[in-house]
Amino acid sequence: MPKQPPEVRRHNFNEVALGYTEEQALEEADRCLQCPKPQCVKGCPVEVDIPAFIKLLREGKYEEGIRKIKEKNSLPAICGRVCPQEEQCQKMCVLGKVGDSVSIGRLERFLADWERAKGFTIPERAPPTGKRVAVIGAGPAGLTAAADLAKLGHEVVIFEALHLPGGVLVYGIPEFRLPKSIVQAEVDYIKKLGVELKLGYLIGRTYTIPELLKEEGFDAVFIGTGAGLPQFLGVPGENLGGIYSANEFLIRVNLMKSYAFPEYDTPIRVGRHVAVIGGGNVAMDAARSALRLGAEQVYIVYRRSRDEMPARKEEIENAEEEGVIFKLLTNPTRFIGDEKGWVKQMECIRMELGPPDESGRRRPVPVKDSEFLMDVDTVIIAIGRTPNPIIQRTTEGLAVTKWGTIMADENGKTSLEGVYAGGDIVTGEATVISAMGAGKRAARAIHEYLMSKR
Amino acid sequence: MYEIVKVEELAPKIKLFEVYAPDIAEKSRPGQFIIIITGEKGERVPLTIAGYDVKKGTITFVFNEVGKTTRQLGMMKKGECIWNITGPLGNPSEIRNFGKVLCVAGGVMIAPMLLQVKALREAGNTVVTVMGARIKELLFFKEEMKALSHRFYVATDDGSEGYKGLSFLKDVLASEKFDRCIAMGPVAMLQTVCGLTKPYKIPTIVALMPIMVDGMGMCGVCRVSVGGQMKFGCVDGPEFDGHLVDFEELIKRQRMFLPEERLSALLWELGGCGCGAS
Numbered sequence: 057m058p059k060q061p062p063e064v065r066r067h068n069f070n071e072v073a074l075g076y077t078e079e080q081a082l083e084e085a086d087r088c089l090q091c092p093k094p095q096c097v098k099g100c101p102v103e104v105d106i107p108a109f110i111k112l113l114r115e116g117k118y119e120e121g122i123r124k125i126k127e128k129n130s131l132p133a134i135c136g137r138v139c140p141q142e143e144q145c146q147k148m149c150v151l152g153k154v155g156d157s158v159s160i161g162r163l164e165r166f167l168a169d170w171e172r173a174k175g176f177t178i179p180e181r182a183p184p185t186g187k188r189v190a191v192i193g194a195g196p197a198g199l200t201a202a203a204d205l206a207k208l209g210h211e212v213v214i215f216e217a218l219h220l221p222g223g224v225l226v227y228g229i230p231e232f233r234l235p236k237s238i239v240q241a242e243v244d245y246i247k248k249l250g251v252e253l254k255l256g257y258l259i260g261r262t263y264t265i266p267e268l269l270k271e272e273g274f275d276a277v278f279i280g281t282g283a284g285l286p287q288f289l290g291v292p293g294e295n296l297g298g299i300y301s302a303n304e305f306l307i308r309v310n311l312m313k314s315y316a317f318p319e320y321d322t323p324i325r326v327g328r329h330v331a332v333i334g335g336g337n338v339a340m341d342a343a344r345s346a347l348r349l350g351a352e353q354v355y356i357v358y359r360r361s362r363d364e365m366p367a368r369k370e371e372i373e374n375a376e377e378e379g380v381i382f383k384l385l386t387n388p389t390r391f392i393g394d395e396k397g398w399v400k401q402m403e404c405i406r407m408e409l410g411p412p413d414e415s416g417r418r419r420p421v422p423v424k425d426s427e428f429l430m431d432v433d434t435v436i437i438a439i440g441r442t443p444n445p446i447i448q449r450t451t452e453g454l455a456v457t458k459w460g461t462i463m464a465d466e467n468g469k470t471s472l473e474g475v476y477a478g479g480d481i482v483t484g485e486a487t488v489i490s491a492m493g494a495g496k497r498a499a500r501a502i503h504e505y506l507m508s509k510r
Numbered sequence: 511m512y513e514i515v516k517v518e519e520l521a522p523k524i525k526l527f528e529v530y531a532p533d534i535a536e537k538s539r540p541g542q543f544i545i546i547i548t549g550e551k552g553e554r555v556p557l558t559i560a561g562y563d564v565k566k567g568t569i570t571f572v573f574n575e576v577g578k579t580t581r582q583l584g585m586m587k588k589g590e591c592i593w594n595i596t597g598p599l600g601n602p603s604e605i606r607n608f609g610k611v612l613c614v615a616g617g618v619m620i621a622p623m624l625l626q627v628k629a630l631r632e633a634g635n636t637v638v639t640v641m642g643a644r645i646k647e648l649l650f651f652k653e654e655m656k657a658l659s660h661r662f663y664v665a666t667d668d669g670s671e672g673y674k675g676l677s678f679l680k681d682v683l684a685s686e687k688f689d690r691c692i693a694m695g696p697v698a699m700l701q702t703v704c705g706l707t708k709p710y711k712i713p714t715i716v717a718l719m720p721i722m723v724d725g726m727g728m729c730g731v732c733r734v735s736v737g738g739q740m741k742f743g744c745v746d747g748p749e750f751d752g753h754l755v756d757f758e759e760l761i762k763r764q765r766m767f768l769p770e771e772r773l774s775a776l777l778w779e780l781g782g783c784g785c786g787a788s
Contacts, residue, residue: 217726219547219554219594227728256545256596258726262533284728288740295733295740295759297766304729312553312723318777321553321578322723323770397762444727446745 057162062377066347069231069315072374073137081166085114088158091150096160099148101493102135102200104128106145106160113163119177122167126179129164130203130246131196131492133172133238136165138229139489140368172241178248182209187506190215190274191251192259192447195223196488197280197479199246200495201502205278206249208503213274215257220311223282225488227311228303230341232348233371236310260446265454269474275509276474276502279462280495283441283480289333293391294437297398298327302338302438309345327433328352331402333388334438335365340372342436343380351434354380359387359407359420385409385420389427391435402430443481451475459484468498476502511591515568520650521643523575524618525584526560532567534597540622540629541603541717541749544571545596545725548582552593555579556722558694558748559598560621569597572621577771578778599725600748603715607634609689612712613659614640614676614703616695619717620651623694627658630692636660638688640679642699646671679706688712693752697761704752716752718743720763735759 058074059065065072076084088110096106104125112121125132141161149157171177187210191202194216202212220226222239247253259265259281268274286301288294300308305324308314312322326349332342335358346354356375358365361384365372376382385407392401406426409418443460455463455471461482468476478494480486516528534544543558561570575584586592603626611630615623620641630637639659643649644667656662663682664672676699683706691714693703700716707714720732720743732743735756741747 217596218724219596227724256594257533258596258599261598262537284726286728286730288730288733290740295735295763297762301730304723304731307723307729313551317770318774320551321774323767323774325767325770396765397759398766446727 066378071235072232076162076166084159085110095148096145099144101489102129102496118170122171131242132164133168136161136168137234176245181207185209187275189276190268191278193280194221195282197491197495200492201278201499202251203246204499206251213252215254215259217258219255227307230310230345260450265451278498279477280479281444281481283485284444285442287440291390296391296393299399299435302342302436305342305436326351329432330354330434331357331432332436333357337367337371339438340367340375342438344375355383357383357386364417402432403427441485467501512595513591514588517588521648526572528568528570531569535562535567535569536564538562538598539602540626542598542600546592547594549593553579556725558622572618574618578774605629605633610636612638612688612691614693616642616699619694624651676702683710701757708753714752715749717749718747
């Protein structure tokens with residue numbers, strides 16, 4: 057797939073991957089074997105009928121192709137960009153066993169982009185059921201659940217705490233990976249399904265879940281509030297200026313568009329030497345954003361080795377091509393500030409890999425007396441996020457795990473009647489598509505619950 | 511969109527807005543705050559709630575026109591709408607009968623303190639109030655505060671009205687016993703108050719408004735060291751035990767984006783009308 061060249065894209069926030077041309081899409085679609093027992097579908101958390109949509113694409117029936125995808129997936133332009141396809145549908149593709157699997161994600165993206173350019177067609181909704189569902193959080197899980205429930209004829213209101221819908225899609229994932237106009241377009245599509253969106257409503261504060269059910273007239277609630285609480289290292293000097301959580305950094309850049317300061321009002325300060333602590337997709341996003349904001353050197357500081365990095369391979373390669381420097385088997389031990397309280401140095405210790413830990417990855421162990429100093433004026437801590445606790449604290453009787461996630465079964469059913477949950481708030485930090493899958497299963501379960509309750 | 515139903519200039523550059531926001535009004539309690547954003551390009555600004563009226567469906571807040579956003583806000587008129595307001599946020603203040611409470615408020619925080627004093631009074635406390643400002647022209651709600659307080663002091667930095675500075679409190683604290691102190695205002699003032707109450711071991715609560723972006727626990731920019739532990743101003747606060755707060759760190763963190771804030775205000779001044787709000 058064509059991409060902006062690294063030396064150009066490291067200076068702008070425009071999308072890196074440019075998408076297939078029609079010719080390329082048709083050529084790629086032709087490679088699909090149309091297996092009688094397709095394995096790819098098994099790898100898709102939202103069960104898209106992949107061979108069917110590829111067949112329609114191949115025949116030039118784009119409208120029917122995108123309809124086929126949207127039977128299962130209401131956010132195809134987003135999924136076509138940020139799904140870890142190589143770990144899901146494409147991993148199962150038979151062609152992958154002998155060479156390159158079909159680029160399913162890119163084909164999905166092609167059809168979604170084609171439809172957006174042409175204008176959306178709104179599918180028919182089932183007749184109104186008279187049932188009302190409150191969806192909490194307008195991220196991937198909530199949007200998917202809302203779309204599915206609306207199509208089934210329920211009245212759906214999404215409560216989103218931020219001033220824009222999209223959740224992690226707008227505050228977390230940078231413009232160069234997922235343009236915000238695309239998120240907005242897919243959200244608009246969901247609104248056209250009849251879903252009402254209330255922005256600036258923090259459930260747990262504005263209304264609690266019991267209030268939604270008892271006073272506000274909702275028959276069921278879906279909680280899709282994600283994992284939004286940043287984790288810190290817990291080492292000295294972490295509150296110095298110039299040290300951001302990845303969430304703060306990305307919220308400023310993505311949601312508040314600080315890269316366009318002062319045209320946009322929210323500032324951000326990025327120095328010359330930036331260290332990003334962590335090795336996941338969030339770390340890559342932060343590092344690549346820092347480069348685009350003008351940093352001279354950007355380091356990824358990760359305590360394990362490259363093989364254990366949780367980030368997508370494609371994103372690691374993108375970061376590397378753009379000039380991000382990887383400092384592996386390295387862990388910060390403290391931060392040192394200047395007289396104004398701004399970070400100027402970071403002390404690190406070298407690590408080596410010991411036997412595997414509970415995550416199955418080899419445990420990093422500090423190498424004695426290997427401390428060294430790095431000159432840095434900006435640090436971004438990207439070591440993970442935990443569930444937002446506000447709902448758990450304000451909903452009596454809602455069962456929660458020791459990690460703070462909400463306990464829910466495979467279909468999102470929680471310990472409270474009529475209350476369902478899915479996505480990162482149940483699983484802990486995971487992917488966009490797995491959250492969507494959870495939203496989808498919960499929507500099905502909520503529908504059954506509502507229709508059985510006469 | 512949230513309609514402004516009342517605008518009042520309380521003092522030079524200090525404005526009170528009453529805004530129609532029934533869902534927020536219904537849930538607001540003393541000590542909580544809201545986040546406002548004036549338009550798509552705007553920043554999220556936390557402001558302490560200074561009043562709420564469930565019947566009218568309104569909330570009240572008071573702000574100082576200092577940076578770009580608050581100055582833009584200051585130009586808005588009755589009948590115009592604020593793009594988005596989120597709230598109420600943060601934990602409500604603990605209100606019960608403590609006995610005798612010393613309430614110290616400075617600057618725009620006089621407004622939410624009035625709400626606090628009213629609640630404390632209703633809970634049966636004896637309330638001694640101190641309100642202060644830089645100069646006498648910036649004092650407001652004097653009569654209202656006086657009417658609600660059992661005893662009432664005024665202080666200004668330049669001594670133009672009432673006491674000069676807060677050092678007079680030394681004598682007050684030496685001569686009578688307080689069960690609790692609540693301080694709301696600029697960080698430097700909070701630090702001074704905590705320094706004064708500490709020798710007397712008076713539990714002292716400070717309302718902090720560190721830099722925030724989301725205001726709901728996501729970004730962590732509002733982190734404050736309290737008793738050596740990392741706390742988030744937005745979800746753990748905004749009120750903390752003032753004797754445990756690391757004020758030096760807080761003051762430095764408050765200044766993190768000063769150059770950018772100045773630049774933003776300056777460019778806005780040069781640009782003029784403020785209609786680029788959305």
